[in-house]
Amino acid sequence: MSQDFYNTSITPFSGIIIKLCRAYTSSQEDFEDYYQEVCLQIWRSKDNFRAESEWSTWVYRISLNVCLTLLKKKKNNTQHFVSDSMPYLDTVDNHAFSDESLNLLYDAIRQLSEIDRAIIMLYLEEKSYKEIADIIGTNYNNIGVRVQRIKSRLKKLLDGKIN
């Protein structure tokens, strides 16, 4: 990948990628692998970009699709899939943010199903329900209801932890 492509087409949107990858990973090492993979797939798929949507929306799609279907083997050789059935415990080194509230919010987000994680991340990024539906490919009418449900679940998970 040319440095130019990275600087002009990925760096301005790295925030999107970082936020999404953090929601689907449980350690700094996994996060770096996911981030790298998303960048690689953006580079590989760039010729398929047809400007029907904005570049940022397309980056969201690639990032989300890669995170949803990434299979990573941990160093200890146990196959690992970040799963909603596996409560997330983020105790890891520099994977955590310096803002404790944000860490708690991410912990709660990681306990959601993978699709719910995607929806709430897009919602928090101030995407409209229509944009969320476009990125995920679902019925626009159901997004609002789902967002409210996810927010209630997050509130319960965060109850009493954040002032």
Place this chain on the structure above:
Amino acid sequence: MERSIENIWKEGFLKSDALIAPKINDLYAQKSIHIIDKFTRMFRINLKAIVVFSFVFLLISYLVGIPIMGIIFFVTLMVLVVINRSLLKSLETIDKGENSYEYLKKFNHWINKQVEINKRIAMFLYPISFMSIILGLWFKDAEGMFLGERLVNKIMIQFPEIDLLFGIPTLGIAIVLLILGLLAFFSGRIYMWDLNLVYGRVFNKMKELMSDLETLNN
């Protein structure tokens, strides 16, 4: 007052350390860990290995005097290669930039299609492989006559009363047919068991994701 999740999100990312991108080096030379790329790599390696093996086996079968086994193996494996090559091409057309539902649907469809096709192939592949071994050995030259005929002659001397069908002991035919039946019956299951062992988590995850998205679409 309790902070809203929207505020926690916004304020959290205002901190300077929150969005530091990891350093990446020589990205394009990195080996992709994505599941589609893994399938693609695995398929390519498998197909190449099958082609090399079938040629080597064909050559060896001629050298050791069992060309029938080599030819049947070669033809069967080549059919397997051609079918899986077309599966590989369809996998490579999946666009990761589509919306998640379409992307997952296409990937899921590809997984189901390749499992179904390879399960069916396995049902024929194992019995054909077994039959090629039997035929190869049967028609192997053994001092001027086929090894199978020589074996039947020996059996006839020891058990002159034995039933024959087309000059072959009926019991032998029955055993071969039984093994063929068992192989055909269990090969699909063996294939699925083997596949689930390696990719069970992927299949389960795909099912969960698709079911969640279907719920949202209804």
